[in-house]
Amino acid sequence: xxxxxxxxxxxxxxxxxxxxxxxxxxxxxxxxxxxxxxxxxxxxxxxxxxxxxxxxxxxxxxxxxxxxxxxxxxxxxxxxxxxxxxxxxxxxxxxxxxxxxxxxxxxxxxxxxxxxxxxxxxxxxxxxxxx
Amino acid sequence: xxxxxxxxxxxxxxxxxxxxxxxxxxxxxxxxxxxxxxxxxxxxxxxxxxxxxxxxxxxxxxxxxxxxxxxxxxxxxxxxxxxxxxxxxxxxxxxxxxxxxxxxxxxxxxxxxxxxxxxxxxxxxxxxxxxxxxxxxxxxxxxxxxxxxxxxxxxxxxxxxxxxxxxxxxxxxxxxxxxxxxxxxxxxxxxxxxxxxxxxxxxxxxxxxxxxxxxxxxxxxxxxxxxxxxxxxxxxxxxxxxxxxxxxxxxxxxxxxxxxxxxxxxxxxxxxxxxxxxxxxxxxxxxxxxxxxxxxxxxxxxxxxxxxxxxxxxxxxxxxxxxxxxxxxxxxxxxxxxxxxxxxxxxxxxxxxxxxxxxxxxxxxxxxxxxxxxxxxxxxxxxxxxxxxxxxxxxxxxxxxxxxxxxxxxxxxxxxxxxxxxxxxxxxxxxxxxxxxxxxxxxxxxxxxxxxxxxxxxxxxxxxxxxxxxxxxxxxxxxxxxxxxxxxxxxxxxxxxxxxxxxxxxxxxxxxxxxxxxxxxxxxxxxxxxxxxxxxxxxxxxxxxxxxxxxxx
Numbered sequence: 001x002x003x004x005x006x007x008x009x010x011x012x013x014x015x016x017x018x019x020x021x022x023x024x025x026x027x028x029x030x031x032x033x034x035x036x037x038x039x040x041x042x043x044x045x046x047x048x049x050x051x052x053x054x055x056x057x058x059x060x061x062x063x064x065x066x067x068x069x070x071x072x073x074x075x076x077x078x079x080x081x082x083x084x085x086x087x088x089x090x091x092x093x094x095x096x097x098x099x100x101x102x103x104x105x106x107x108x109x110x111x112x113x114x115x116x117x118x119x120x121x122x123x124x125x126x127x128x129x130x131x
Numbered sequence: 132x133x134x135x136x137x138x139x140x141x142x143x144x145x146x147x148x149x150x151x152x153x154x155x156x157x158x159x160x161x162x163x164x165x166x167x168x169x170x171x172x173x174x175x176x177x178x179x180x181x182x183x184x185x186x187x188x189x190x191x192x193x194x195x196x197x198x199x200x201x202x203x204x205x206x207x208x209x210x211x212x213x214x215x216x217x218x219x220x221x222x223x224x225x226x227x228x229x230x231x232x233x234x235x236x237x238x239x240x241x242x243x244x245x246x247x248x249x250x251x252x253x254x255x256x257x258x259x260x261x262x263x264x265x266x267x268x269x270x271x272x273x274x275x276x277x278x279x280x281x282x283x284x285x286x287x288x289x290x291x292x293x294x295x296x297x298x299x300x301x302x303x304x305x306x307x308x309x310x311x312x313x314x315x316x317x318x319x320x321x322x323x324x325x326x327x328x329x330x331x332x333x334x335x336x337x338x339x340x341x342x343x344x345x346x347x348x349x350x351x352x353x354x355x356x357x358x359x360x361x362x363x364x365x366x367x368x369x370x371x372x373x374x375x376x377x378x379x380x381x382x383x384x385x386x387x388x389x390x391x392x393x394x395x396x397x398x399x400x401x402x403x404x405x406x407x408x409x410x411x412x413x414x415x416x417x418x419x420x421x422x423x424x425x426x427x428x429x430x431x432x433x434x435x436x437x438x439x440x441x442x443x444x445x446x447x448x449x450x451x452x453x454x455x456x457x458x459x460x461x462x463x464x465x466x467x468x469x470x471x472x473x474x475x476x477x478x479x480x481x482x483x484x485x486x487x488x489x490x491x492x493x494x495x496x497x498x499x500x501x502x503x504x505x506x507x508x509x510x511x512x513x514x515x516x517x518x519x520x521x522x523x524x525x526x527x528x529x530x531x532x533x534x535x536x537x538x539x540x541x542x543x544x545x546x547x548x549x550x551x552x553x554x555x556x557x558x559x560x561x562x563x564x565x566x567x568x569x570x571x572x573x574x575x576x577x578x579x580x581x582x583x584x585x586x587x588x589x590x591x592x593x594x595x596x597x598x599x600x601x602x603x604x605x606x607x608x609x610x611x612x613x614x615x616x617x618x619x620x621x622x623x624x625x626x627x628x629x630x631x632x633x634x635x636x637x638x639x640x641x642x643x644x645x646x647x648x649x650x651x652x653x654x655x656x657x658x659x660x661x662x663x664x665x666x667x668x669x670x671x672x673x674x675x676x677x678x679x680x681x682x683x684x
Contacts, residue, residue, distance in 0.1 A: 018154070019189050022147050029140055061184065090188025090203075090407070097399045108399065110406040112191025112199050115144060 007126040009034040011053035013044040013070060014088075015062045022115050023057075031119025041065030045073055048080060055126060057109075060089040060100075068103055075104065084129055086122065088113065151193040152236075158186060159233045166229035173216070179229075180209050186232075196409060198235055201333070203407065205229060224332075231332035234303065260284045260378070261304040265295050266340075268310065271365075275308075278367050281622060283580050284374070292323040299327060303335065306374055310340045311352075321355035328356045336377055340365055368572035372520065375576065386410045386503035389430035391418060391447065392465070393440055401434070401465075401495065408496045410503070418447050425451065430460060431506040432499055434486070437466035437477060448481030459509045461502040465490070516590040518568060519575035527589025527597050532649035534587075534601050535642060542644040545601050546608035549656040550574075550637045552594040553668040558633055562626025570624055570633050577622075581615050597653070605641035605675050612637050612671045620669060634669035636660060642676040652676070 010033050014020045020037055028035045036051055038044040041062065048056070056074065058067040065073070067087055074080050087100050090111035097108050107125045109118070165179040183206045191199035205228045208221065217225070262284050266272040269290075276286040289295035292309065299307070309324055321339065328334050338359035339352045352360045359373035388410050392398040398414040405412045413428050415421065418439045424430075433451065437444035448462045463484040464477050474485045486498055514526045522530065531547065538545035552558075552570065559567040571594060578588045578598055587599045600608055620634045638660025640652055655674055663672035 016185065016189065018147070018151055019192065021150075022144075022192055025140065025143050025147065029136070029143060061181075089403075090184060095400075097403060098396045101396060101399070108403060110403045111188035112193075112196070115192060116140070 005130065007033065007054050007123060009036065009051065009053040011036045011044060011048055011056045013038045013041060014059040015039055023118065026115040026118040030116060041070035044070055048074060049077060056083055056085045058085060058087050060087050071103060086125060148193050156236055159235060163229050163233035166226050176212055183209065200409065201232060227332045262286045262306045262308055263289060263295050263298060263304040265289050265292055265309040281618060282371055282576060292327065296327055307335050307337045308340065309337060321351040324355040338370065338373060366569065368569050368576060371576050386500065387428060387430045388412045388499055388503065389424060389428060389433045390414045391421060391433065391439065392436040404492050404496060405499060418442050421447060425457060431503045433460055433462045434465045435462060435482065437464055437468050445477045445480035445482060452481045459506055459513065461506045463502060519572055519590050521575050522587060522589035524589065524591055527587060527591065528649060530587045531599055531652065534599055535647050535649055535652060538601060538642060539644060539646040543602050544604045544641055544643045546603045546605065546639060546641040547652050547656050548598045548612050548637050548639045549660045550596040550598065550635055551660055553634045553636055555594040562628060562631060566624060566626035573622055574619060574635065577615060577619055605673060608639055608641055609671060609673050612639055616671055636663040636668045637671045638663055639671055639673040640676060645676050645678065647676055
């Protein structure tokens with residue numbers, strides 16, 4: 001039988017320091033997750049290989065390497081072909097969600113997010129995946 | 132979350148918000164500067180868009196949801212400018228909008244926290260609202276200012292629109308109240324207000340006071356952005372009702388929307404769209420889950436696809452309609468069904484409306500928002516007393532029972548106050564029933580204003596009110612009630628035969644985690660009220676339910 005796995009470690013990539021700080025509060029303090037917080041795609045790829053997170057949470061718009069690009073690179077790494085990825089975006093264009101889901105994201109979270117409920121949102125997404 | 136952790140989170144959140152607030156002026160000024168630069172140098176467009184986008188995405192998280200929304204509007208304005216340079220009008224609109232963002236902080240209240248931790252802030256109401264009053268009659272202005280002050284509004288007085296204009300530009304008020312002179316006077320008419328409005332990125336809510344009651348006068352007011360229009364002699368409680376209704380409409384809890392659609396991607400898209408417009412959204416694909424989600428999520432609007440697995444959308448609508456407690460939920464079909472006959476068929480069977488797919492983003496957001504607002508108005512009409520806007524007898528009793536149960540479960544204190552106007556019959560007899568109604572409405576407003584969001588107030592009988600204060604101990608409850616008593620006694624009312632004051636008495640009971648029946652608690656408060664009356668009125672008498680209290684009879 002397949003036991004549902006607990007969500008413990010989240011890899012989080014966001015270039016904005018303010019948003020990073022508040023998401024850290026939302027996920028670490030409120031949500032009790034172990035958070036690996038990165039400021040760039042490059043750093044995220046390195047951290048992922050070393051720490052093997054359960055889920056990856058990505059901002060879409062970032063300088064240098066944007067969210068979709070980070071996910072694409074990550075998927076090429078051995079062991080990361082299926083890691084659940086969630087995008088965060090402030091832009092909702094028609095077809096955008098479909099595009100991300102096709103890219104292999106499991107969900108999309110709208111920005112601005114509510115720091116007091118972000119953890120619940122992520123946990124819900126995780127629970128859905130375990131069913 | 133445990134209360135310790137809650138406190139830590141609240142504290143950290145506050146620190147982060149403070150930090151963000153400090154950086155905000157710079158970010159806003161940067162956007163305004165970029166917008167100015169764009170006029171002479173179009174290459175700054177990408178960075179302008181990026182900054183606006185960042186603001187739209189972040190401000191809401193730090194408690195500035197209005198700012199977030201406003202940035203999003205600007206972002207939409209800027210869309211497509213790379214492909215097609217904007218016309219003169221679009222450019223000036225965007226520029227105004229950017230400058231308005233820069234002004235935002237000067238007019239802004241403290242950021243709103245999404246889940247507030249209740250606290251009493253002593254005697255002051257939580258937020259001061261700013262009103263600019265344009266009134267040439269100084270004595271009327273003084274009277275009006277004094278009353279508005281006691282309801283927590285700050286008032287600045289101007290004698291003409293032209294003197295108010297620079298102040299509006301410098302700091303935007305929450306409301307503009309204008310006494311209009313129509314005959315002859317050019318600068319004091321609604322026209323001059325309309326001119327002021329044309330220079331605002333967001334129209335200013337205006338309330339007109341006037342001697343005229345004809346179609347053209349109303350039309351002029353509407354064109355100048357009126358949210359209220361009052362004919363003299365002025366009914367001040369009604370005016371305050373209007374201000375509060377407007378504020379409530381714009382700062383209420385987010386609308387809750389349930390989407391039932393088996394197309395996962397599409398419902399995802401709708402969810403994101405509505406969420407970024409500030410609503411709370413749940414989506415389900417399986418219609419069988421609808422009852423459970425309705426019970427837990429309490430949506431105000433349900434969007435149904437017509438073609439669902441296992442059942443038709445209209446069957447689901449009927450199924451929801453079988454539950455009388457969901458009567459006020461608005462059900463709209465969202466479907467690609469083109470056949471008019473089938474659309475009508477669907478509406479006959481329990482839904483209210485038909486939104487045809489494909490639907491533009493803007494249409495969807497506004498269609499849902501309008502319907503949610505309607506649902507809320509309907510709820511209010513059902514649950515609330517029409518004179519005061521407070522909960523009706525039956526509803527406040529329900530609330531009391533629920534709250535007492537919750538408090539006993541959590542071992543927390545809850546206070547309940549029975550409030551009654553002193554010698555009210557005499558007021559009616561001496562000053563007329565109209566004056567009596569004014570007094571009742573004034574007390575209702577004062578109570579609403581001074582209580583927290585989590586408190587409930589109801590009109591229990593003719594001149595009897597109940598305030599229910601969860602998580603509030605005996606001491607805080609007494610302090611609060613007594614200060615309300617004092618405030619109320621200071622209000623002056625105008626009746627047929629002059630100005631008068633009215634006092635109130637209150638009986639207070641605090642239950643400290645004991646299991647107590649609602650009726651019992653109301654009885655104890657009633658006895659305390661009787662004690663306050665016998666001791667000479669205009670006072671608060673307090674009792675507590677403790678482990679020793681005999682609750683048997």
